[in-house]
Amino acid sequence: MNAWGKRDDMTVHERDPFNAEPPRSALADSRLTPADTFYSRNHGPVPAADPARWRLEVDGLVDRPLSLSLDELRARWEPTELEVTLQCAGNRRTGLTEVRDIPGETPWGPGAISTGRFRGIRLADVLADARPRPGAAHVAFAAPDVSPLADPPQPYGGSVPLAKALRPEVLLAWSMNGAPLPHVHGAPLRAVVPGWIGARSVKWLTRVTVRSTPSDNYFQAVAYRLPPADPEPGTAASGEGGTPLGPLSLNCAILRPDDRAHLPCGPTPVTGYALAGHGRTVARVDVSGDSGGSWQRADVSAAAGPWVWQHWHTTLDLPRGDVEIVARAWDSAGTAMPESPGRLWNPKGYANTSWPRTRVRCR
Amino acid sequence: MNAWGKRDDMTVHERDPFNAEPPRSALADSRLTPADTFYSRNHGPVPAADPARWRLEVDGLVDRPLSLSLDELRARWEPTELEVTLQCAGNRRTGLTEVRDIPGETPWGPGAISTGRFRGIRLADVLADARPRPGAAHVAFAAPDVSPLADPPQPYGGSVPLAKALRPEVLLAWSMNGAPLPHVHGAPLRAVVPGWIGARSVKWLTRVTVRSTPSDNYFQAVAYRLPPADPEPGTAASGEGGTPLGPLSLNCAILRPDDRAHLPCGPTPVTGYALAGHGRTVARVDVSGDSGGSWQRADVSAAAGPWVWQHWHTTLDLPRGDVEIVARAWDSAGTAMPESPGRLWNPKGYANTSWPRTRVRCR
Numbered sequence: 272m273n274a275w276g277k278r279d280d281m282t283v284h285e286r287d288p289f290n291a292e293p294p295r296s297a298l299a300d301s302r303l304t305p306a307d308t309f310y311s312r313n314h315g316p317v318p319a320a321d322p323a324r325w326r327l328e329v330d331g332l333v334d335r336p337l338s339l340s341l342d343e344l345r346a347r348w349e350p351t352e353l354e355v356t357l358q359c360a361g362n363r364r365t366g367l368t369e370v371r372d373i374p375g376e377t378p379w380g381p382g383a384i385s386t387g388r389f390r391g392i393r394l395a396d397v398l399a400d401a402r403p404r405p406g407a408a409h410v411a412f413a414a415p416d417v418s419p420l421a422d423p424p425q426p427y428g429g430s431v432p433l434a435k436a437l438r439p440e441v442l443l444a445w446s447m448n449g450a451p452l453p454h455v456h457g458a459p460l461r462a463v464v465p466g467w468i469g470a471r472s473v474k475w476l477t478r479v480t481v482r483s484t485p486s487d488n489y490f491q492a493v494a495y496r497l498p499p500a501d502p503e504p505g506t507a508a509s510g511e512g513g514t515p516l517g518p519l520s521l522n523c524a525i526l527r528p529d530d531r532a533h534l535p536c537g538p539t540p541v542t543g544y545a546l547a548g549h550g551r552t553v554a555r556v557d558v559s560g561d562s563g564g565s566w567q568r569a570d571v572s573a574a575a576g577p578w579v580w581q582h583w584h585t586t587l588d589l590p591r592g593d594v595e596i597v598a599r600a601w602d603s604a605g606t607a608m609p610e611s612p613g614r615l616w617n618p619k620g621y622a623n624t625s626w627p628r629t630r631v632r633c634r
Numbered sequence: 635m636n637a638w639g640k641r642d643d644m645t646v647h648e649r650d651p652f653n654a655e656p657p658r659s660a661l662a663d664s665r666l667t668p669a670d671t672f673y674s675r676n677h678g679p680v681p682a683a684d685p686a687r688w689r690l691e692v693d694g695l696v697d698r699p700l701s702l703s704l705d706e707l708r709a710r711w712e713p714t715e716l717e718v719t720l721q722c723a724g725n726r727r728t729g730l731t732e733v734r735d736i737p738g739e740t741p742w743g744p745g746a747i748s749t750g751r752f753r754g755i756r757l758a759d760v761l762a763d764a765r766p767r768p769g770a771a772h773v774a775f776a777a778p779d780v781s782p783l784a785d786p787p788q789p790y791g792g793s794v795p796l797a798k799a800l801r802p803e804v805l806l807a808w809s810m811n812g813a814p815l816p817h818v819h820g821a822p823l824r825a826v827v828p829g830w831i832g833a834r835s836v837k838w839l840t841r842v843t844v845r846s847t848p849s850d851n852y853f854q855a856v857a858y859r860l861p862p863a864d865p866e867p868g869t870a871a872s873g874e875g876g877t878p879l880g881p882l883s884l885n886c887a888i889l890r891p892d893d894r895a896h897l898p899c900g901p902t903p904v905t906g907y908a909l910a911g912h913g914r915t916v917a918r919v920d921v922s923g924d925s926g927g928s929w930q931r932a933d934v935s936a937a938a939g940p941w942v943w944q945h946w947h948t949t950l951d952l953p954r955g956d957v958e959i960v961a962r963a964w965d966s967a968g969t970a971m972p973e974s975p976g977r978l979w980n981p982k983g984y985a986n987t988s989w990p991r992t993r994v995r996c997r
Contacts, residue, residue, distance in 0.1 A: 360968075497968050499920070499931060514917035518967035548967055550912055554877035555862070568862060599977075604881035604911055605723075605860050605985035609972045622968035 275317070275455035278307045284377045288313035288418070289455065292382030299526040299542050302575055302582070303354070304385035306453050312359050312383065313455075314418035314427050314490065318475050322459040327443075331411070331480035334402035341459050345445070347400075348392040353440060353465065356546055356580040359383035360468040360495055360516050363524060363627070364620040366612045373620040381524035381627065384546070386579055389463045391444030394479070395437045403433065403481045410436035411486035412462050412473035421489035428488030429471050429495070431464055431517065433481070440465045440578060443476065465578035466549040468516050470495045491515070500617050516621060521608060522546050523556065523600035525629045536591045536633035543627065545571070546580040547602040553581045555601045560587040562595040563610075563626070569598070589633045596629045638680070638818035641670045647740045651676035651781070652818065655745030662889040662905050665938055665945070666717070667748035669816050675722050675746065676818075677781035677790050677853065681838050685822040690806075694774070694843035697765035704822050708808065710763075711755040716803060716828065719909055719943040722746035723831040723858055723879050726887060726990070727983040729975045736983040744887035744990065747907070749942055752826045754807030757842070758800045766796065766844045773799035774849035775825050775836035784852035791851030792834050792858070794827055794880065796844070803828045803941060806839065828941035829912040831879050833858045854878070863980050879984060884971060885909050886919065886963035888992040899954045899996035906990065908934070908963040909943040916944045918964045923950040925958040926973075926989070932961070952996045959992045 273281050277291055284290040293308045322341055329337040339347070362383035367373060398410070411430040418427050435441060442463040445452050452458040457474025464471040470490060485491055496513030523545040528534055545553040552574045557566040569585035587596065599608050609615055612625040636644050640654055647653040656671045667673075685704055692700040702710070725746035730736060761773070774793040781790050798804060805826040808815050815821040820837025827834040833853060848854055859876030886908040891897055908916040915937045920929040932948035950959065962971050972978055975988040 497917075497964070499918070500929070514964065514966065514968075516968055518914065520965075520967040520969040548969075551881065554860075557862070566863070601860070601877065602883070603877065604883040605877075605879055605987070606883040606911075606969065607972045607978055607985070607987065609970050610977050611973060614973050615970055622970070624968070624970060 275311065276307055276453060277311065282380065282382070284379070288315055289317060290377050292379060295381055295524070295526045296529060298382060298385070298544065299582070302386055302579065303388055303448055306448060306450065306456070309385040309387065309456065310359065310383050311455050312469060313416070314420055315416040317455055318415045320454065320459060320475055325459050325477070327460060327476065328478045329397060329401045330478065331482050332404045332407040333481050334404060335400065337397070337401050341445070344392065344443070344460070348396040350390055350392055351442065352388060352390045353442060353578065354386060354388050354576050355463055355465040355578045356384060356386040357469040357472055358519055358522070358546060360470055360621045362522070363623040366623045366625060366627070367616050367620045370613045370616045373618065376620045381526070384544070384580070387447040388449065389442055389444040390446035391442040391463065393439055394441045394443055394462070395439060397443065397479065398436060398481070401481070406483045407481045408433050409482045409485050411480040411482055411488070412476055413478040413480065413488070414473050414475040415477055416475060418489070422493070425489055427473065427490055428486050429473055429491045430482065430486035431467065431471050435464065435467070467518055468495065471517065485515070497621050498617050498619055500615070518549055519546065520548050520622065520624050521600060521602045521606050522624050523598055523608060524627045525596060525598050528596070528629065528631050530629045532631045534589065534631050534633050536589050538586050539589045540584065541587050541596060542582060542584045543598055544580045544582050545600040550577070551602040551604050553600055554603045556583040557599050558585050558587060559597040560589050560594060563597045589631070591633050594631050594633055596631065597626050599626045638674065639670055639816060640674065645743065645745070647742070651678055652680060653740050655742060658744055658887070658889045659892060661745060661748070661907065662945070665749055665942065666751055666811055669811060669813065669819070672748040672750065672819065673722065673746050674818050675832060676779065677783055678779040680818055681778045683817065683822060683838055688822050688840070690823060690839065691841045692760060692764045693841065694845050695767045695770040696844050697767060698763065700760070700764050704808070707755065707806070707823070711759040713753055713755055714805065715751060715753045716805060716941065717749060717751050717939050718826055718828045718941045719747060719749040720832040720835055721882055721885065721909060723833055723984045725885070726986040729986045729988060729990070730979050730983045733976045733979045736981065739983045744889070747909070747943070750810040751812065752805055752807040753809035754805040754826065756802055757804045757806055757825070758802060760806065760842065761799060761844070764844070769846045770844045771796050772845045772848050774843040774845055774851070775839055776841040776843065776851070777836050777838040778840055779838060781852070785856070788852055790836065790853060791849050792836055792854045793845065793849035794830065794834050798827065798830070830881055831858065834880065848878070860984050861980050861982055863978070882909065882911050883985065883987050884911060884963060884965045884969050885987050886961055886971060887990045888959060888961050891959070891992065891994050893992045895994045897952065897994050897996050899952050901949050902952045903947065904950050904959060905945060905947045906961055907943045907945050910965040913940070914965040914967050916963055917966045919946040920962050921948050921950060922960040923952050923957060926960045952994070954996050957994050957996055959994065960989050962989045
C-alpha cells in the first residue's frame with residue numbers, strides 16, 4: 272500500500288504535497304473510481320482534522336452567519352448523492368510538456384481524473400438558510416492546508432460564482448463511494464463542484480464566505496488561470512492576465528493499451544474516457560491506428576448522469592511495427608477537439624484538450 | 635432593395651428557397667443586426683401568412699390542448715424581450731468546401747449569423763397551461779412551408795428536448811428589433827431557441843406538439859445531424875448515423891478586412907465576432923497577421939447577455955505582400971478552437987468551428 276491508502280502502482284509525482292495518479296489502465300474498468308485509485312492533488316500538507324472539533328463557518332454577505340458541527344450539519348439538511356467526475360486543470364499536462372518544458376508544474380498524465388459517488392448536502396440549502404444579501408455574487412471556500420507554493424504562502428482556497436453555488440449539483444460531501452470520505456480526499460467535509468476544475472472542489476472545508484467578488488486566494492486570483500499561449504515576457508509564470516479556469520471543456524484520453532506498450536500485432540482492444548462539459552454529452556469518439564490517417568467509430572457508453580465521464584471502446588487491427596493510436600471526441604454541441612497540443616501549449620500547462628495519442632510497438 | 639426587403643449587397647445563394655447572407659463587414663458595426671441585413675435561411679417557399687386567420691395549436695402529450703389566435707396568445711401571457719444571436723448550422727461552410735467539395739449544400743460564408751432583439755412570450759408559459767403529461771420529453775415545432783428538399787417533401791419542422799423548451803429563454807416571438815417580425819423571418823410567430831442551431835427556431839410556427847420522442851420531421855431525423863467526417867460509403871449524403879445538432883459550440887469569424895481585399899500595408903483594424911455556447915462567454919480572442927506564427931490579443935466586447943455574440947477588435951501592422959490573417963477564440967471553459975478545417979470536414983458541411991482565415995494583399 273502506498274501513502275494515504277493508495278494502491279502500490281500509483282504514479283506519485285510528489286510526496287509532499289501528495290500528488291499521485293493511478294496507472295491509466297486502472298481507470299478503464301469501471302465508471303466509479305475506487306478510493307485507493309482516485310487521483311490525489313494537493314497544494315500543501317494534508318491537514319490534521321479532528322471531526323469532533325471541526326466546524327463549518329458560513330459568513331460574509333449573509334444575513335444569518337452559521338457555525339455548525341459536522342453532526343449539526345448532517346442533521347439539518349436533507350442529504351443527497353451524486354456521481355461526479357473530478358478532473359484537475361492540469362490533467363494530460365505531459366501532452367503539453369512534450370511540446371515545450373513547463374517547469375514547476377506537476378507532470379500529470381491522463382490520470383488526474385476520477386469519478387466518485389459523493390454523499391452530502393446541497394450548498395444551496397446551506398446558503399438559503401444563511402440568506403445571501405444584495406450584492407452577493409461569489410461563494411469562496413477556505414481550508415486549513417497552508418500551501419508553500421502560494422505567494423505569499425497561505426491556506427488553500429477558491430471560489431465559484433453564486434449562480435453555480437446555488438445549483439443543485441454543488442455539494443458539501445462527507446462520503447465517497449458509500450464509505451466515509453478518505454482523509455486525503457478532504458474529510459470530514461469537502462466541496463464538490465461538478466463540471467468545474469477539481470481545484471474548486473476544496474477539501475477539508477472549514478469556511479464558506481459569500482462575497483461580491485471572487486476569492487482573492489492565490490489559487491483563484493493567480494493560479495488556475497489560463498495564461499495566453501504566447502504571453503508577454505515576465506507575465507508567464509504567474510498566470511497573470513490569464514482567464515480564470517472554472518467550467519470544464521470537452522476532453523478525452525486513451526487508457527488501454529498503455530503508452531509505450533509492446534504488444535502482439537492484430538486485433539487490439541482500445542479503450543478510454545471522454546468527458547463533456549456542462550449540459551452536454553459525448554456524442555462520438557473516433558479512434559485511429561495510423562496517426563489519424565483513417566478512423567473508426569468507438570462504442571461510447573451512455574452518460575450515467577450529467578456530471579460523469581463516458582468510457583469508450585473499440586478494437587483496432589494493429590500492424591507490425593511502431594504504431595500511434597489517436598482518438599478524438601465530439602460533444603453534443605458539435606464541439607471538436609483541437610488536433611495539436613502545440614497550439615494549446617501555455618506556460619502553466621492547463622487545459623490540454625488536444626487529441627490523445629498513444630505510441631505502441633507491435634510485434 | 636433586394637428580395638424580401640434585404641439590402642442590395644446581400645449574397646443571395648438561392649432565390650427559392652430564399653437563402654441570403656449579408657456581406658461580412660455589415661455585421662461588424664453593431665451588436666443587433668438590422669432586419670434588412672439579417673441572414674435568411676429557408677427550406678421551401680416563404681408561406682402565405684394571414685395573421686387574421688393564423689392560429690397556434692398546442693397538442694400532443696398534454697392534458698389541455700390549446701388553439702389560439704395571435705391576439706389571444708399575446709393577451710394571455712406576459713410578454714418578454716431578449717437579445718439572441720441566431721446561427722445556421724452551416725455558417726462558415728465555405729471554409730470546409732475549400733477542403734473538399736460539399737455538393738447540394740448552400741455555400742455559406744461567415745454571415746449565416748445575426749443578432750436580434752426578440753419580443754414574445756415564453757414557451758414555458760404556454761406549456762405550463764397546456765400541462766405536459768408523464769412521458770413528455772420533447773417539444774416539436776411545425777410550420778406550413780413545404781420543403782422540396784426533404785425526402786419525401788414535407789413541411790418544415792424540428793424539435794427540442796422538453797428541458798430546453800421549459801427554459802425561460804425559449805420564446806415564441808412576433809417582434810424583432812422593436813418592429814413587427816418581418817414576413818421572411820417567420821411572421822406572424824416564430825420559435826426562438828437561443829444557443830441552439832437556427833434550424834430549431836422554426837418560423838411561421840403553427841403547431842407545438844409535446845412528444846415522448848424527437849420530431850420525426852426530415853429536418854430533425856435526417857438533416858441537421860453531424861455525420862462522421864469519414865462516413866461509411868452510402869451513408870454520407872443523408873447524414874444518417876450522425877449526431878443530432880442542437881446546442882451551438884464556440885465559433886469565431888473575421889469580418890474586416892474582407893477576404894481577398896487589397897489594402898494599404900501598415901496598421902490595419904481587424905474586427906470580428908465570437909460566440910460561446912450555453913453558460914459560457916468568450917474569454918479571449920487572439921489574432922495573427924502571419925498565418926499563426928505570432929499572435930496578439932484582441933479587445934473583446936463584454937457579453938451583452940448569455941445568448942449574444944461578442945465583437946472583437948484589434949489593429950495589426952500588416953506587411954507588404956500577400957497576408958493571411960488568422961483568429962482563434964477561447965471560451966470561459968478554456969475550450970480552444972480546432973486549427974484546421976480539414977479535420978472538421980464532413981459531408982454535410984456543418985459546424986465549421988476552425989480558426990477563421992482571411993487572405994488580403996497589402997501594397
